[in-house]
Amino acid sequence: MITSCRMWVTVLAVGLAAVATSAQAADKLVGNVDAGHAQVASVCAACHGADGNSVDPQYPKLAGQHAAYIEHQLESFQKGRRANSIMSGMAGMLSKQGIADVAAYLSQQKTSPGPADTDQVALGKSIYDDGIAAVGLPSCESCHGPKGLGDSAKLYPVIAGQHAQYVEQVLTGWHNGKAWGDGPHAKLALSVGQKLTVAQIHAIAAYVQGMNAVK
Ligand code: HEC
Ligand code: HEC
Known part of the structure; x- marks a missing residue:
């Protein structure tokens, strides 16, 4: 009796999941x-x-x-x-x-490669790969991936090859407390900027710009 009851619950849950998925699919526009x-x-x-x-x-x-x-x-x-x-x-x-x-x-377009400022690469790479434990900063890699390609499903952007000047602009904005909204997603990025110093932002931006060239 207990077993059949569980089975019924499972069937119901699977049915509901299917309904949710098709509703999302209907909501999503296909880009031309x-x-x-x-x-x-x-x-x-x-x-x-x-x-x-x-x-x-x-x-x-x-x-x-x-x-x-x-x-x-x-x-x-x-x-x-x-x-x-x-x-x-x-x-x-x-x-x-x-x-x-x-x-x-x-x-669908291909990102053009950017050169890295070699003076900054060592510090930038260490922050990218390992984060900064002393201030509780997770590695950039943990969200943006080992190659800077992000994760579409989690809305983590591609950052490899992005202009250093723009990356620096964005991280400096977060460092100064200018968030992109007050949702949990925006707060993740804000806290990254706030844990970096100005000099570390400069180094990580230089590294990110050259990432496509890093093997
Ligand atoms: C905990 C996950 C997480 C970590 C760790 C993380 N990021 Fe991000 N990053 C995000 C999210 C989420 C966004 C998008 C924020 C939004 O849409 O509001 C983002 C956005 C960015 C952007 C903006 C890209 C664009 O073009 O819009 C840059 C640049 C960036 N991150 C660089 C870094 C760097 C450099 C590090 C390491 C110092 C880092 N991130 C660590 C989650 C993370
Ligand atoms: C006059 C210059 C200008 C034009 C034209 C323009 N943009 Fe932008 N765009 C910007 C600037 C400046 C930023 C950075 C904004 C910031 O710092 O928050 C930006 C940022 C963006 C971003 C965020 C990228 C990221 O990595 O976070 C997207 C997406 C974007 N633009 C799409 C578009 C689209 C699509 C169009 C055409 C319909 C367009 N832009 C036209 C200047 C422009």
């Missing part, structure tokens, strides 16, 4: 790569480059970034969780479908 390409070429390319590899290092490279992460950031700009006067205007022009389209296109 060609429409995304056209939108990037006409608007975003001025700063981020036609293939998402910006030349000016104050603008992040978007090529090869996880589509889910690009969507998440564009929604954060739209909702004002991530404050930036330029990008709140840019994101504000996009519909939900428009966001899915640009994310689909950009995620």
Whole structure:
């Protein structure tokens, strides 16, 4: 009797999980790569480059970034969780479908390699691989992966090859307490910035820019 009752509970749980999955799938828009390409070429390319590899290092490279992460950031700009006067205007022009389209296109482009500043690499690499135990900083690798490729399902971004200047800008913002919203996800990143000194941020940014060249 007990056994059959457990079986019934299991069947019910599996059924509910299936319902939840199909509801999420219905919610998710499928990005159109060609429409995304056209939108990037006409608007975003001025700063981020036609293939998402910006030349000016104050603008992040978007090529090869996880589509889910690009969507998440564009929604954060739209909702004002991530404050930036330029990008709140840019994101504000996009519909939900428009966001899915640009994310689909950009995620399929290849990140261009960046050189690392060799003076900074040793310190940067040690923080990336091992964190800083004395201040309770986990390694960057534990979330962004050994090659800096992140984890799409957890919304951990690709950072390998990103411009050092942009990485430094972002980490300095967190260091100074400027979070990208107050959700648990944004707080993870904020606490990373707050545990680093200005000199450590400079070194880790140089290392990240050259990561694609590190074997
Ligand atoms: C006039 C320059 C400019 C244009 C045009 C522009 N952006 Fe941006 N974008 C920026 C800046 C500056 C940032 C960094 C914002 C910050 O520091 O928070 C940024 C950041 C982003 C980010 C966050 C990336 C990350 O790694 O966190 C995404 C995604 C993005 N832009 C997408 C777009 C898309 C899509 C378009 C076209 C619809 C676009 N941008 C047009 C300047 C621009
Ligand atoms: C506990 C997990 C975790 C650790 C450890 C971690 N990060 Fe992150 N990182 C995140 C999350 C989550 C985000 C996205 C934050 C958001 O969307 O609000 C992020 C975003 C970033 C970004 C912004 C990328 C972009 O283009 O938007 C950079 C740069 C970054 N991390 C660098 C680092 C570096 C360098 C380290 C090590 C010193 C590090 N992170 C350690 C979770 C982590």
